[in-house]
Ligand SMILES: NC(=O)C1=CN([C@@H]2O[C@H](COP(=O)(O)OP(=O)(O)OC[C@H]3O[C@@H](n4cnc5c(N)ncnc54)[C@H](OP(=O)(O)O)[C@@H]3O)[C@@H](O)[C@H]2O)C=CC1
């Protein structure tokens with residue numbers, strides 16, 4: 409499986425470790441013998457210090473695998489946001505004038521530090537989110553590390569423009585940092601989503617106030633503890649608390665010059681309204697209902713390609729389906745419904761190993777929260793009510809022992825049609841809906857019949873089909889004969905109600921920059937209007 413970036417070739421401590429060896433079960437963060445030393449309470453990180461919330465209020469962070477508390481985090485208010493914005497403004501005056509080489513050095517140092525701590529960060533992320541440690545070790549954390557390295561390089565190689573408009577008139581375009589950036593991130597990839605936003609914002613010379621999701625408030629603070637000595641105070645400030653209480657105040661703050669958001673389309677729409685107040689730019693990475701198209705020729709032979717396509721179908725269960733680009737609508741050309749392909753795919757789904765996220769053999773952990781479990785359970789009930797056939801799963805997964813209180817769901821395959829709500833609404837769980845298509849035009853029509861346009865997949869051995877489909881599908885990302893790869897250097901973002909702006913590529917720098925034009929006139933003569 410090649411989900412991750414090329415490994416770093418520089419020599420570090422981590423080179424000789426056998427991370428995530430199958431058969432390992434990591435000890436829970438905070439308990440005796442764990443590689444993750446946890447505090448019982450995490451304050452806000454503001455101005456380079458650990459700062460208590462002014463109200464003195466805290467909330468409990470729960471482990472999705474058990475439903476039991478991990479640690480406390482701050483329930484911040486507006487005054488805490490004010491303090492964070494003020495700290496970021498102060499830091500901006502010095503960070504924005506550092507050289508690109510200096511900023512790149514800081515980003516590279518962060519990457520190196522994260523790499524030294526890859527294993528403990530991965531364990532922390534798994535325990536707080538519920539995602540299997542085999543994913544955080546192989547994807548989330550390596551991708552986050554690579555992101556800092558990528559933007560260290562990107563800022564050093566970004567060019568402005570210079571144009572000689574006439575013998576005496578020269579136009580220069582320079583990119584300048586915007587100022588203080590508000591970044592509001594979700595709980596499904598807490599560290600990776602922070603990296604996607606922090607790395608380009610810092611590289612471009614901005615300072616940040618980051619608001620993590622309330623369901624995963626701590627893993628990013630664990631990372632801040634590890635990297636705090638590498639950053640000038642105030643360049644990154646992290647404030648926890650309820651998004652509905654803090655969001656408007658943060659985004660409408662006069663000291664904030666830009667907002668970047670990843671989360672639901674509904675909340676994105678609200679944040680866009682807040683951004684209007686001070687006319688600040690926004691980037692939005694929102695929901696999805698991504699189609700995954702399989703053409704008849706995938707089953708021509710039962711070879712490696714066929715196995716790859718079966719894995720492509722099963723990818724809806726990665727991160728327990730809690731991914732905006734989850735391939736949640738599998739569209740199969742008619743022969744594949746009856747010639748064994750669908751049966752084989754369903755039987756692979758039934759073998760997905762659901763369990764303790766800290767066990768390296770686990771393929772699917774618990775959903776992130778009780779709220780998410782409840783939302784998914786609603787759709788598990790809705791599918792059959794709408795007339796879906798249940799080909800696999802369809803219920804909560806009952807695990808024993810101390811995982812009995814965890815938020816586990818069976819990976820589920822529904823067969824139905826694209827007009828059903830389970831085909832149209834973002835479930836954000838391990839649920840794939842399957843429908844047949846007759847021919848190419850039918851496939852594209854069904855694929856595009858959605859309000860979303862984030863991810864999509866096309867599977868065929870015929871490169872004319874895959875190329876044509878990659879042009880005809882209305883989505884920001886078309887994976888061809890693959891799915892769920894997110895290398896830096898490939899821009900990611902949505903069409904339609906999946907948002908706007910691209911992340912994970914050089915062009916992301918432009919989300920965090922103003923363009924300054926200098927028009928330099930060397931003509932000795934006046935222009936002639938008022939002579
Ligand atoms: N596209 C994606 O990657 C994601 C999509 N979703 C979708 O959204 C559904 C609901 O999940 P939910 O966690 O409620 O998603 P939200 O979009 O509401 O939350 C994402 C982030 O936005 C914050 N937030 C919430 N309300 C506001 C607000 N008014 N102003 C500013 N920030 C705000 C949240 O803070 P807080 O946690 O404190 O509320 C969190 O940090 C999921 O079931 C899924 O379908 C969810 C997460 C990611």
Ligand SMILES: CCCCCC/C=C/C(=O)O
Nearest residue numbers: 411547670731732733894
């Ligand atoms: C295997 C790595 C998956 C990264 C997924 C990034 C998607 C983020 C999102 O849901 O917004």
